[in-house]
Amino acid sequence: GESVGLHLPTLSVQEGDNSIINCAYSNSASDYFIWYKQESGKGPQFIIDIRSNMDKRQGQRVTVLLNKTVKHLSLQIAATQPGDSAVYFCAENISQGGKLIFGQGTELSVKP
């Protein structure tokens, strides 16, 4: 069936290091992907998105990589800061109406 999953449930990094959060998806028809950040008690906050006709997109301190061959998505955060500590979800768009399927989430913990 359709699913979006994350490889690691938790990730702990040192402040200043780069973080890489991975995501696998199974629906080859998905054409749009989003990374969200969720802090405790808050709603998902958009970080970056990528369309299936791209393999890389960069934002401020964040980069998303898409490998359609192996159905893999990753989020790279440069110079990770304590404020980056949160749960990160990948999500795929699988319908014309914009329904998103979310992965399980990876909790990123940044040590000062």
Add this chain to the structure above:
Amino acid sequence: EPEVTQTPSHQVTQMGQEVILRCVPISNHLYFYWYRQILGQKVEFLVSFYNNEISEKSEIFDDQFSVERPDGSNFTLKIRSTKLEDSAMYFCASRVTGGNEKLFFGSGTQLSVL
């Protein structure tokens, strides 16, 4: 930046009671959604809404659930007879179009069914 707003932030209700969760999507958005998140789990799609009708719904969205856009600004989720397993954080979301474009989420309503 414009925000999706949700009220109340917390709702406690007794099993079997009706609840209405309220949302004000971003003003120029045309597509509206409800998602929910059970504690410690991933965000799950419930329903999408466009042009005053449901576009798509999940298996979770059974006959106990309904959505409505009663006026030009509000978007509501009603649960007719709440069950214990309805306890979750409910998120409203909106976007301008239904296609490949970022979806903006509200801060959620934490529903606790006792």
